[in-house]
Amino acid sequence: MLQPRIQSICRQCLISTARRTYATVVESPIRASTTTSDAVAYTPASAPMRKQTGFEMRTYKPRTPGVRHLRRPINDHLWKGKPYAKLTFAKVGHGKGGRNNSGRVVMRHRGGGHRRRIRTVDYIRSTPGKHIVERIEYDPNRSAHLALIESIKTKEKSYIIAAEGMRAGDTVESFLSGVPKDLLASMGGVMDPGMLAAKTAFRGNCLPMHMVPLGTQIYNVGSTAGKGAVFCRSAGTYATVIAKEETGGETKKKVKVVMVRLQSGEVRKVDKDACATIGVSSNPHWQFRQLGKAGRSRWLNIRPTVRGLAMNASDHPHGGGRGKSKGNVHPVSIWGTPAKGGFKTRRKRNPNKYVVKERVRNQGKRRRDN
Numbered sequence: 001m002l003q004p005r006i007q008s009i010c011r012q013c014l015i016s017t018a019r020r021t022y023a024t025v026v027e028s029p030i031r032a033s034t035t036t037s038d039a040v041a042y043t044p045a046s047a048p049m050r051k052q053t054g055f056e057m058r059t060y061k062p063r064t065p066g067v068r069h070l071r072r073p074i075n076d077h078l079w080k081g082k083p084y085a086k087l088t089f090a091k092v093g094h095g096k097g098g099r100n101n102s103g104r105v106v107m108r109h110r111g112g113g114h115r116r117r118i119r120t121v122d123y124i125r126s127t128p129g130k131h132i133v134e135r136i137e138y139d140p141n142r143s144a145h146l147a148l149i150e151s152i153k154t155k156e157k158s159y160i161i162a163a164e165g166m167r168a169g170d171t172v173e174s175f176l177s178g179v180p181k182d183l184l185a186s187m188g189g190v191m192d193p194g195m196l197a198a199k200t201a202f203r204g205n206c207l208p209m210h211m212v213p214l215g216t217q218i219y220n221v222g223s224t225a226g227k228g229a230v231f232c233r234s235a236g237t238y239a240t241v242i243a244k245e246e247t248g249g250e251t252k253k254k255v256k257v258v259m260v261r262l263q264s265g266e267v268r269k270v271d272k273d274a275c276a277t278i279g280v281s282s283n284p285h286w287q288f289r290q291l292g293k294a295g296r297s298r299w300l301n302i303r304p305t306v307r308g309l310a311m312n313a314s315d316h317p318h319g320g321g322r323g324k325s326k327g328n329v330h331p332v333s334i335w336g337t338p339a340k341g342g343f344k345t346r347r348k349r350n351p352n353k354y355v356v357k358e359r360v361r362n363q364g365k366r367r368r369d370n
Helices: 012-016 181-186 194-199 285-288 295-299
Strands: 023-026 056-058 088-090 117-119 129-137 146-151 155-163 171-174 206-208 217-219 230-231 239-247 255-263 267-271 277-279 356-357
Touching: 056 129, 117 217, 129 155, 230 277
Parallel strands: none
Antiparallel strands: 023 056, 088 117, 129 146, 129 171, 146 155, 206 277, 217 239, 217 277, 239 255, 255 267, 267 356
């Protein structure tokens, strides 16, 4: 069993301890620096930034070479038991090996790996009423964590993508079906946007896009009304509501479409009744993990990737020849399509009408900061 270790804090602490203990946590080399000792960095707990400068990763005493470079996020709050069986089913069949329904390989470098069970995740969240978060679980099928929630009224359980900072015992609610009567009565029967946002825009709550205040960080963002979330579902991702396009006069203004900015810089239009969850997707430090050995990658159903230069000429356009030579050809994929920047594959005609501003594409050139 892997035993975590801790870096020694001070010499006085080591003298006072009777026996030697090994560390659980090591600080990341990236640390926030302050000019004065009284300065305190404030970060909103409901929406942590992905580029925050101070975080900790778990490391282990290198008793074997495979754990010397092992780095894991610290998630001590996760459920240590099995998942809720009624919301899972086994992942079986040749799809686990990257095959389609006819048995052909459509996704290379997939196969093996530990057996898994698929968790049925509720991406629509159309059930009204308050729900209690029972626990936060690890899911081997995705990078973000899951939250098992239970309806207070019907006692039905469901899985949702957990928000960063969400813990067991929290209360979440969905307002996709409308504003409850008791909430409307508490506002005096008047639908005031500011007061409504102050009572509904909490971490983990699911709102239609027209109810989300401007500048709010959201995840599990839907594209059309009545369907599930399609954007910002992986670990640490979020979108920002930047504008609302309204129609009608000054007395009868209605939101027509909502514009959100993704982390890539792309600005998109989404339906005003599409779903969105307040907050940032959980497990934001997942991108800093280090597997430590090749075998751990095999456990994750990932098979090795062989360079085309190391193949035979019959297997890859870069293969064959004496020594390291790719036959004086431009870099291409195994199927012969150009593999470097500058080869555009998107259509010039009939562009995506929902994209207001495309993300920055370098096309193989260094992007200037100015």
